[in-house]
């Protein structure tokens with residue numbers, strides 16, 4: 001027996017190839033959407049992995065520092081550091097902002113790092129060029145995705161920084177590249193007010209008789225000085241001594257310091273389950289819509305192709321073709337259309353869409369397999385209308401009326 | 402009762418029931434022997450298509466008897482279980498238009514039938530090619546139907562009707578779209594094939610050009626047949 005579906009496809013290959021390409025672009029978008037979601041999860045995990053922390057200590061009852069604002073005094077880390085189970089503890093600040101460059105600006109997550117050795121929690125674990133920050137001011141390490149180059153001068157608030165090192169795959173959970181600067185600079189950047197505001201605040205403080213007391217002449221200066229430093233950080237990153245369970249250490253910090261502490265697993269739960277949950281739902285909706293549109297297209301094309309063959313189907317039935325063979329003819333064509341679409345979609349997602357998307361698109365083989373199965377199933381289902389039409393054809397129609 | 406070819410006795414067909422019932426066939430009696438080509442002639446609405454559909458086993462008659470090659474296939478009800486196999490193996494069809502499958506080449510259009518009956522592709526194609534030789538279309542065996550002339554297409558369609566060597570071929574106005582020379586060629590071919598394969602052929606027609614060629618003609622009017630001796634002497 002010959003393959004009727006195969007022969008028909010070869011005969012009208014133009015229709016199949018062009019429809020398949022259109023369908024393929026839709027499938028490509030679908031795969032890219034799934035890839036964007038995977039990329040977001042992957043970015044979130046990279047953010048956590050690269051920070052080199054076992055625990056995140058944040059302001060009490062917040063989901064900080066990524067999903068909610070959190071601020072802690074910048075000396076808490078010492079108390080945590082002194083706990084015997086803690087190997088390292090380091091302050092960290094995060095501030096997402098526009099960074100000025102000669103040509104336009106770049107959105108980035110500015111991260112303030114505790115001075116120390118490479119390997120301190122929060123430090124980029126590896127560089128692809130240049131060196132780590134060694135001075136305590138005005139040096140920066142940037143993710144390559146920011147577009148900055150070694151030696152570039154960038155503007156963060158009122159200060160200029162020199163890029164001394166470049167790193168890779170260090171992005172916020174929004175996909176914004178990270179730019180690392182010394183903690184003190186970052187605290188200042190987070191807190192800094194413009195000159196007018198500082199001047200006004202000084203004047204208000206000076207006007208307050210409680211602060212401006214002739215009997216204590218240094219009081220006013222001390223208060224103004226304390227107002228112009230930022231004693232806060234967003235979180236303390238903690239690395240636990242090997243041999244201790246992060247969960248136990250977290251529990252004792254919670255108990256003794258009255259702070260909220262998250263383990264790596266809980267943090268991932270917050271990032272994936274809360275921070276990117278809305279995006280994930282959006283992407284899921286897109287996937288559903290794309291699936292519906294794709295199946296409508298397949299159903300329409302296969303139905304049209306079948307209506308064009310009603311006479312042939314009547315003849316085939318009259319000369320004794322089994323219904324099963326005719327169902328096979330239509331369903332195989334529908335699935336063939338899906339296969340063409342899938343191949344075009346996979347290629348366009350890999351070669352065309354993933355590199356062009358501004359976000360990280362992670363195309364996982366598993367998603368491709370799921371996509372492939374979905375395409376085959378959607379195509380098989382979409383052919384049902386056409387199959388019903390074909391089964392209703394009366395072989396008597398082949399004999400003139 | 403036994404009869405070679407096809408024998409039809411007292412065949413009736415009523416469409417619908419009650420007040421709106423239509424008796425399309427009231428009394429059809431025919432016999433076509435193997436190797437014989439008979440004409441079936443009647444005005445529009447006389448029941449020709451209904452008769453072909455009954456003989457072609459795509460609609461069920463209401464009463465009567467159909468005997469095909471000594472085998473009772475209908476006797477106030479179907480006597481064979483698998484009507485699809487009956488159509489495939491024991492009835493050949495030739496339609497008004499060739500109705501070839503456009504996406505199969507000429508050989509596979511014909512070879513498809515034996516393939517459907519379970520013959521190997523190779524053998525089925527061999528059998529198709531043999532017929533093409535007899536029908537003078539062998540040089541077109543690899544062509545697609547759309548590349549053939551109308552006459553060539555109709556000859557391929559005849560080959561399809563013959564390929565499973567059915568005892569009867571039902572031809573529904575097979576010469577309607579052809580000019581008189583080609584129409585006569587088709588009738589000559591049908592006569593040749595009837596003899597060669599011992600096939601009984603019923604040609605429904607109202608084509609004036611070919612009516613004179615039949616040795617025997619059945620007239621049908623208001624669902625009843627009567628036989629007439631034709632003027633034709635065939636194509637000896």
Ligand SMILES: Nc1ncnc2c1ncn2[C@@H]1O[C@H](COP(=O)(O)OP(=O)(O)O)[C@@H](O)[C@H]1O
Pocket residue numbers: 401416417423424425443444445446447448449450451452
């Ligand atoms: N499906 C049907 N239902 C009801 N009446 C029908 C149907 N098909 C044909 N008829 C009637 O049966 C009679 C014979 O029709 P038909 O066999 O088509 O004649 P012919 O082919 O000779 O023109 C006509 O009166 C026609 O109206």
Ligand SMILES: [Mg+2]
Pocket residue numbers: 400401446449450
């Ligand atoms: Mg008719």
